[in-house]
Amino acid sequence: MGSATTQALAASTDALAAASGLDLGSAAELFAASRAIGESAQLSGALADPAAPAAARAALVSAVFAGVSTPVRTLLTTVSAQRWSSASDLIDGIEELAIRTAAKAASGDDVAGELFGFSRVVAANPELELALGSRLGDASAKGALVEKVLDGAASPAAVLIASSLVRNPRERRVRQVLGRAIDIVAAQSGRTVATVYTAAALTAQQQTRLRDVLARRYGGEISINQVIDATVVGGLRVQIADDVIDGSISARLADLRQKLAS
Known part of the structure; x- marks a missing residue:
C-alpha cells in the first residue's frame, strides 16, 4: 500500500467514523458503488486521477451515484477527494468502508467469527470454492449461492459481506477476500x-x-x-x-x- 493510499484510507475511515445515518443498507450501497467503479476503467480512472480537481471528482460522484442515500454519497465524495496511489486502491478503500459499515451496523454479532466459519466451509469444499472463484460464473449467481449456504447460519451483516465480495473478486481468491474482510471487521471493533x-x-x-x-x-x-x-x-x-x-x-x-x- 502506497503512502498516498495509507493517508487516503485513514481520512476516509475517519469520515466513516464521523458519519451518521449509516446502516446495513448503506453498506450494501457502498458495496454496489465499489462494484460499479471496479467494472468501469473510465470511472475508476477519473475518480482516482490526482490531476483532476476535487470539485470535478465530487461532481462526478453526484452524477453517477445520484440514486444512493445522502450519507453514502457524502462518504463517496470524501473518498474521491483523497489522493490514492492507484484506481485499484480507491476501489479497495470503498470496499473496506462497506465492510466497516456492515460491521458497525451489527456490533452485537460475531461477524468476524461467522466469516471465518464460512471461510473454513469454503476451504473444506473444493467444489464450492471452485463455483465461487470461477471467472466464468455469473456474479449474481455466486452471491445467491453464498446467501443460500449461509441462510440461517450467519447474521445479515456477514451474509452481505460474503455475498458482496464473491460478486466482485477482482482476480482475488475467495479465501483471500474473506481473510481480508475478517481483519477489517476485527479492526473496526478494535x-x-x-x-x-x-x-x-x-x-x-x-x-x-x-x-x-x-x-x-x-x-x-x-x-x-x-x-x-x-x-x-x-x-x-x-x-x-x-x-x-x-x-x-x-x-x-x-x-x-x-x-x-x-
Missing part, C-alpha cells in the same frame, strides 16, 4: 485476529491464556480463530497478519531434520 492452527481444539482456559499472552505481545484485544490441522502434530502455530509463531512439534522436527542435514 481487535486483532490471531489464527491458531492446532491438532486438537483448545479449551476455554487455554484460549484465555493464549489470548492474554498475545495481547501483551501485540497490544489491544485479540480474537482467536481456530483451525484444526492434524499436520501440526502438537503445540500451536499462530498467525497474526504476516507474523507466524510456530511452536508445533512438526516445526521442531523439521528444524531438527534441517540441522542434521547441514
Whole structure:
C-alpha cells in the first residue's frame, strides 16, 4: 500500500467514523458503488486521477451515484477527494468502508467469527470454492449461492459481506477476500485476529491464556480463530497478519531434520 493510499484510507475511515445515518443498507450501497467503479476503467480512472480537481471528482460522484442515500454519497465524495496511489486502491478503500459499515451496523454479532466459519466451509469444499472463484460464473449467481449456504447460519451483516465480495473478486481468491474482510471487521471493533492452527481444539482456559499472552505481545484485544490441522502434530502455530509463531512439534522436527542435514 502506497503512502498516498495509507493517508487516503485513514481520512476516509475517519469520515466513516464521523458519519451518521449509516446502516446495513448503506453498506450494501457502498458495496454496489465499489462494484460499479471496479467494472468501469473510465470511472475508476477519473475518480482516482490526482490531476483532476476535487470539485470535478465530487461532481462526478453526484452524477453517477445520484440514486444512493445522502450519507453514502457524502462518504463517496470524501473518498474521491483523497489522493490514492492507484484506481485499484480507491476501489479497495470503498470496499473496506462497506465492510466497516456492515460491521458497525451489527456490533452485537460475531461477524468476524461467522466469516471465518464460512471461510473454513469454503476451504473444506473444493467444489464450492471452485463455483465461487470461477471467472466464468455469473456474479449474481455466486452471491445467491453464498446467501443460500449461509441462510440461517450467519447474521445479515456477514451474509452481505460474503455475498458482496464473491460478486466482485477482482482476480482475488475467495479465501483471500474473506481473510481480508475478517481483519477489517476485527479492526473496526478494535481487535486483532490471531489464527491458531492446532491438532486438537483448545479449551476455554487455554484460549484465555493464549489470548492474554498475545495481547501483551501485540497490544489491544485479540480474537482467536481456530483451525484444526492434524499436520501440526502438537503445540500451536499462530498467525497474526504476516507474523507466524510456530511452536508445533512438526516445526521442531523439521528444524531438527534441517540441522542434521547441514
